[in-house]
Amino acid sequence: MSVFLIIVIVILLYIIYFQYKSKRHISTNLKYIYEKLNSIIANNTSEKLLAFTDDKELIHILIEINKLLEHNQKIQADYSKVEVAMRKMLSNISHDLKTPLTVVLGYIETINLDKNINNEEREVLLGKVENKTKEVMELINKFFDLAKLESGDKDIPLTRINMNEVCRKNILDFYDILTSKGIEVIIDIPEKNMYSLGNEEALDRIINNLISNAIKYGSEGGVLGLSLKSDEKYVYVEVWDKGKGINEVHKDRVFERMYTLEDSRNKLYQGGGLGLTITKRLVEKLKGEIFLDSKPFDKTSFTVRLKRINY
Known part of the structure; x- marks a missing residue:
């Protein structure tokens, strides 16, 4: 009877030890996941989570977390690309608007300040002002058309x-x-x-x-x-x-x-x-x-x- 009792106690101790080790292993992996996620977010890196475990549920969780990280990294990359493109676009727009507007102001100043200008010369300059103004309006219209298309505000029935x-x-x-x-x-x-x-x-x-x-x-x-x-x-x-x-x-x-x-x-x-x-x-x-x-x-x-x- 005492031998049987000893065997039962040993088995129970083994089970308790196994559960303790398993829990400790899970706890270690969870701590790793927590710390690694904090590091990835804080440093904005493209790393993935990697943990050695036989726990199938934990493996599934790691796979889904890595998918989420990949998705987040793709969104950030797309956002960065759009941000760079927008900066370049605004820089180019300001350049393309500034150039004809500067020319227009130059023509207007000539018309206003040159008292000796005759009607024929005035008409020529006014024609140039009109052409440059049309250039500016065309660029502005294109910019707003693109903004409408990309925002989904422009309805195009098929x-x-x-x-x-x-x-x-x-x-x-x-x-x-x-x-x-x-x-x-x-x-x-x-x-x-x-x-x-x-x-x-x-x-x-x-x-x-x-x-x-x-x-x-x-x-x-x-x-x-x-x-x-x-x-x-x-x-x-x-x-x-x-x-x-x-x-x-x-x-x-x-x-x-x-x-x-x-x-x-x-x-x-x-x-x-x-x-x-x-x-x-x-x-x-x-x-x-x-x-x-x-x-x-x-x-x-x-x-x-x-x-x-x-x-």
């Missing part, structure tokens, strides 16, 4: 759109400008109508922006093209040119806010840097995608892909 008509209308709007510049126009729009999910006003602006961009940056290639194609699922609108193209370094950044090519501050290539950003946001509002492919002086193309409607 309907069935005849893409053939939209493409013909927009390329015809530029036809006189293109021919006056000696640019060959190549149009590939099939006779059979293609329909997509879209918004006519948004599509007009998208294609208008892409054609304007091709004229501004690709006119030296002497050719500009617009093509409309489709497959079973999508409709594709491609605007292309044979100009200087876009270097690989810039290809991933041309859709960023206020991003312009290195020579875009030159008068020939001057631009506010919002046109392609607005274009991309509009395409996304239409549930579509936009792609860029560029081989300098061979073919630089922007292709918009939209969902096809077959009825």
